[in-house]
Amino acid sequence: MPREAILPFINNIFVLLLKRLTGTAKTIKYSKGFVTFISTIIVKQIPRLEIETIVNIFDSFQPNLFSQLLSGVIIPNLKLMHTTFEKRVASVAMILLLSKEFMLQDIYLNHWGSLILELVNLVKISGVASKGDSQLLIEEEMYSLDADEKGYQSGFSKLSVIGKVKPDITLKYTDLNSNLKEVIINGSKKNPRVVEILNNVNELKPFLATLS
Numbered sequence: 451m452p453r454e455a456i457l458p459f460i461n462n463i464f465v466l467l468l469k470r471l472t473g474t475a476k477t478i479k480y481s482k483g484f485v486t487f488i489s490t491i492i493v494k495q496i497p498r499l500e501i502e503t504i505v506n507i508f509d510s511f512q513p514n515l516f517s518q519l520l521s522g523v524i525i526p527n528l529k530l531m532h533t534t535f536e537k538r539v540a541s542v543a544m545i546l547l548l549s550k551e552f553m554l555q556d557i558y559l560n561h562w563g564s565l566i567l568e569l570v571n572l573v574k575i576s577g578v579a580s581k582g583d584s585q586l587l588i589e590e591e592m593y594s595l596d597a598d599e600k601g602y603q604s605g606f607s608k609l610s611v612i613g614k615v616k617p618d619i620t621l622k623y624t625d626l627n628s629n630l631k632e633v634i635i636n637g638s639k640k641n642p643r644v645v646e647i648l649n650n651v652n653e654l655k656p657f658l659a660t661l662s
């Protein structure tokens with residue numbers, strides 16, 4: 451099936467993901483799975499499901515929802531990425547996200563400090579691309595999360611459309627550290643406040659020193 455086959459279901463999938471995320475059954479494993487899922491669809495660069503579209507879908511449910519998800523779920527869970535694949539896919543997705551023009555708007559600029567801080571650590575331990583990491587099946591992870599909740603099964607079964615990540619979609623990003631630096635330099639050129647914001651994060655000082 452083509453990657454685009456997910457498109458008719460994507461709104462429903464997002465709704466299901468959000469329900470679970472805000473529900474009482476919210477678990478760390480689920481929040482992590484959410485980050486991996488969002489990262490995967492970002493990195494896959496599915497036609498007609500560009501990053502801006504993903505953001506627009508979330509924000510159509512509730513204004514600024516994506517920004518809230520970023521600060522409340524995605525950024526805090528980056529340190530919990532466990533396998534090499536999870537680390538790589540999350541790193542690549544966040545770097546792609548940071549390269550988007552809308553990330554330079556005030557509401558998103560606020561997230562640069564905490565996001566870059568997590569990314570510096572994540573990129574450091576994400577290692578070099580290796581073919582052995584390409585076996586992770588996203589849908590397997592998502593299924594196991596909801597084995598106890600039949601109501602979600604049908605929604606999640608749609609995920610199999612985008613499930614198998616083979617070959618590893620992150621392999622073409624061979625130097626994440628350079629990509630991260632570049633995305634900061636690029637952002638700073640377009641909006642000087644990026645530098646200002648990052649300079650306010652003490653823990654980032656050693657990393658920022660390597661930029662110039």
Ligand SMILES: *[C@@H]1O[C@H](CO)[C@@H](O)[C@H](O)[C@H]1NC(C)=O
Pocket residue numbers: 549629630632633636
């Ligand atoms: C930085 O900007 C250059 C020039 O626009 C672009 O080619 C490059 O892909 C950007 N880097 C990242 C990591 O987004």
